[in-house]
Amino acid sequence: MFLAFKELKYSKTKFALIITVVILITYLVYFLTSLANGLASSYTNAIEKWNSDQVIITVDANDNMMMSYMGQDDFDAYETSGSKTKLGLFPAVINNPFAENVLDSRVEVYFFGIDNDSFIKPSEQKDLTLTGNQVIVDEELQKAGYEIGDLFGVTGSTQQFEIIGFSTNTTYQTAPVVYMSLDTWQTYRYGSANTPDLFSGIVVKGQTNNLPSNLASYTTEDYISTLPGYTAQVLTFSVMIIFLIIITAFVLGIFIYVLTIQKTSMFGVMKAQGISNGYIGGSVIIQTFLLVAFGIIVGLVLTALTGIFLSNVIPFAVNIMFYLVITAAFFVFALFGGLFSVSAVLKIDPLKAIGG
């Protein structure tokens, strides 16, 4: 510890440069993680809120719930050990060019048509009853300036909807969700003239007992991975993050290794004087640890600041679990890099210190 600290203190500039690199990388990693997590959550928030086990849509829909059409007979034919509920899903664009209090007059949303007693109704608004044109909307619309009692229209429809409540963490494929009764949803989806009693899918809590052959079941997780772009996006971010962690390990490992090689003759002298491999190697590891720890702390602080200033602009979500795993990975990989140098220390021959 003594040796490691003293050297950090003495070679401030050298180590400051290394720490800067580590800070930049850790900052990037934590920032990307928050961004990836935020993006992923904004894809799936509304689904996760269902707390469901399975999602059922028609086989013909080919993984796309918006192209799935089901009727009451399908709902009755599907049997589960738990509970099931109908869901109508369709995208819409709020089009409200005359709203004065609203920042952005056109917003892409998803309409969820649900039964009033459905378990997929946002729990914080369980007491509100959805009738007629009344809707519960995601808090993002509240941030955009909408208030309770506001009316809005949608592109391609003459219907007007009235906001009676806001729900939290209810976005679907990054867009806010608008909850309404199934009847209202059907009117929007199929028009008022001859509205069929159709909906898109069944959300299930429990196991399947009978699955008609025209229906396909997905676990909720599988269903999420069928959302367009979701898997590609999560995979891209994950690969970037994993590689950055490995790159950090290499960069640190190489830095420490070069520093160790520079100090070969000094370590030789120290060994000749009877200072053990354990002590010298230990101080190399402690240095690596300190560099990573410092980089991580500053990286986290920067990420937190970024989150505070940018969370309204970009999807930014903190997940302590992810942070812990990444932090642990940083340490493990970096110490792995440090071990290279320790093996170099072990190989230094104290004989070289006594020339003649």
Place this chain on the structure above:
Amino acid sequence: MKQLIDMTNVTKDFLQGDNVINALKETNFTAYEGELIGIVGPSGSGKSTFLTILGGLQKPTTGKVMLNGKPFSELDIKEKSKIRLEKIGFILQASNLIPFLTIKEQMVLYNKITKSKVNQPWMNELFQKLDVEKLKDKYPNELSGGERQRSAIAKALYHQPSVIFADEPTASLDTNRAYEVVKLLAKETKEQKKATIMVTHDERMLEFCDKVYVIVDGVLGQKTNNEG
């Protein structure tokens, strides 16, 4: 007088390709407390081999080395390392100072490693004796060659070793500085009852030595005897 080093029938052979090189032919050597012993010899004569075997950095091919009356050459690497740390002081050509520690910290490092207490009175005494009091908070690169070697001697004496190995301690010094350093070394050797082995190229330094040995082609022989 107490015998501190005793080397009996030590030889060292190297294998170079298919040839066996006798780097050190059968050598017997003893050093008593209070003795400053000079070792001279041309390059490649076996001086370093001799010193590294004494210091336990390599094993003799035959024979054994006793340190403080205890067998040293037969110990394993870890134990030898421990003995070097506690019982031997090194003063090396390029000085044995660590660049990023101040002169004081060089000494404290020993306490940190051995988890012992800093011996402040002794440290101050050494600073005064070697006239490095003003340098104690400086880093080695801020010191002149002479100051560095005086500091190195202070460091070598700090943990109160029983023997001191000095490898070309005057190599980077001008004549006056060199005399000064060797005189100090001789004085401390007497006062602290150490045995000091000094390998040197510099014949002028031998006048301070109690005994002088010459190594030529791996054969150690006593040259002169200026008892003082």
